[in-house]
Amino acid sequence: xxxxxTNTEEKILAAAEIIFLQDGYSGSRMQDIADLAGINxxxxxxxxxxxxxxxxxxxxxxxxxxxxxxxxLFDENNSFIEIxxxxxxxxxxLLMANPFLPLFVITTINKSDREDFLEKxxxxxxxxxxxxxxxxxxxxxxxxxxxxxxxxxxxxxxxxPFMAKPMLKKMSNMNDEQFQEFMKERIPEVxxxxxxxxxx
Amino acid sequence: xxxxxTNTEEKILAAAEIIFLQDGYSGSRMQDIADLAGINxxxxxxxxxxxxxxxxxxxxxxxxxxxxxxxxLFDENNSFIEIxxxxxxxxxxLLMANPFLPLFVITTINKSDREDFLEKxxxxxxxxxxxxxxxxxxxxxxxxxxxxxxxxxxxxxxxxPFMAKPMLKKMSNMNDEQFQEFMKERIPEVxxxxxxxxxx
DNA sequence: TTACAATTTAACCATTTGGTTAAATTTACT
DNA sequence: AGTAAATTTAACCAAATGGTTAAATTGTAA
Numbered sequence: 001x002x003x004x005x006t007n008t009e010e011k012i013l014a015a016a017e018i019i020f021l022q023d024g025y026s027g028s029r030m031q032d033i034a035d036l037a038g039i040n041x042x043x044x045x046x047x048x049x050x051x052x053x054x055x056x057x058x059x060x061x062x063x064x065x066x067x068x069x070x071x072x073l074f075d076e077n078n079s080f081i082e083i084x085x086x087x088x089x090x091x092x093x094l095l096m097a098n099p100f101l102p103l104f105v106i107t108t109i110n111k112s113d114r115e116d117f118l119e120k121x122x123x124x125x126x127x128x129x130x131x132x133x134x135x136x137x138x139x140x141x142x143x144x145x146x147x148x149x150x151x152x153x154x155x156x157x158x159x160x161p162f163m164a165k166p167m168l169k170k171m172s173n174m175n176d177e178q179f180q181e182f183m184k185e186r187i188p189e190v191x192x193x194x195x196x197x198x199x200x
Numbered sequence: 201x202x203x204x205x206t207n208t209e210e211k212i213l214a215a216a217e218i219i220f221l222q223d224g225y226s227g228s229r230m231q232d233i234a235d236l237a238g239i240n241x242x243x244x245x246x247x248x249x250x251x252x253x254x255x256x257x258x259x260x261x262x263x264x265x266x267x268x269x270x271x272x273l274f275d276e277n278n279s280f281i282e283i284x285x286x287x288x289x290x291x292x293x294l295l296m297a298n299p300f301l302p303l304f305v306i307t308t309i310n311k312s313d314r315e316d317f318l319e320k321x322x323x324x325x326x327x328x329x330x331x332x333x334x335x336x337x338x339x340x341x342x343x344x345x346x347x348x349x350x351x352x353x354x355x356x357x358x359x360x361p362f363m364a365k366p367m368l369k370k371m372s373n374m375n376d377e378q379f380q381e382f383m384k385e386r387i388p389e390v391x392x393x394x395x396x397x398x399x400x
Numbered sequence: 401t402t403a404c405a406a407t408t409t410a411a412c413c414a415t416t417t418g419g420t421t422a423a424a425t426t427t428a429c430t
Numbered sequence: 431a432g433t434a435a436a437t438t439t440a441a442c443c444a445a446a447t448g449g450t451t452a453a454a455t456t457g458t459a460a
Contacts, residue, residue, distance in 0.1 A: 030447075118370050150389075
């Protein structure tokens, strides 16, 4: 059965994604991944030698999702405020489709014994945002702020609700649909904050 | 040796706190806690019957820290903006002294098999903030916003940097002292955002 | 049909881990 | 000194878990 070599491999990866994203590394069991993929443990190890290998494979995929390129935003014609507004919209939509992403990446990176994962962090995102801010500051198009503080704030306002999702749902008596609605409404809300904060 | 019954118990709790906060439930080992407390596993189980009991003990302590009462803030003479500003200062200072607190509480609550912990969430904090917002909105002292969105934003701006601390340190080339400095500077920064967002 | 790769089955191994037990030892208090 | 509680030591258990192995079975392609 050589037909679709990737078929089983894909099933494994899809299953591993779900398990790892929900339970993290130490909370995940290889048996659970095999079960969810509809295969057995022997075959699982036949495809991926070890839990570590499989996990790193998933993590690599996820970290690039967490820090997307978003090249279309970084157009010289865009103002800093427009770039941030675009980022807010794109990023919240991205996270709505991948709600477990932030907690997964951040808990993984926080594990003291896996600091090697830190090496995979990109830095271009923050640097490019800073450059655009400095440009618009010089043009008098934005108010003066500490740009790193502002960027981390925008990031936090987008990301935090997904990490605190169970808390939010409980405290505001929301179900999953209402949470999605809440996050959709959040896009113009946060964009509004940024305008008020930055516009001179 | 009846002298200080609490002495060993306190050593255990202090050790359990450090281990659990850093590694979470499934990442923590009873042996590590015993080692850090300077005792052996037998004695550890002599004081706390099981890992679950010990963990719940720690979690209860921590969740009340995560959602402090801050009664002094909720004074009728304070404006909503003053209340938020006070909250930002108090909360960031609290987290500076307990940097692992947010990730610990949130990851614990997110574990699907421990949803019982959700029951321990308070709701008074959000409700009281909402009441003060509505009052000041009626008085024309604040701009119109979706108050739940605003409150979660303030929360996120305070909490998120601590959860993403290793990422932030890496991306901005900071050491621990510089991170502390960054968070200290963050207090007036976020307070400034709130004023710009809310003042009519 | 043959040959080879994919898959299953099932037993097995070594290690880790939460937890127990019983006996010995130390400590404090009377 | 005697007693009871605190602590240590060390062996032990059972379950969970990552990983291996070998043999059998199934599917595919030549």
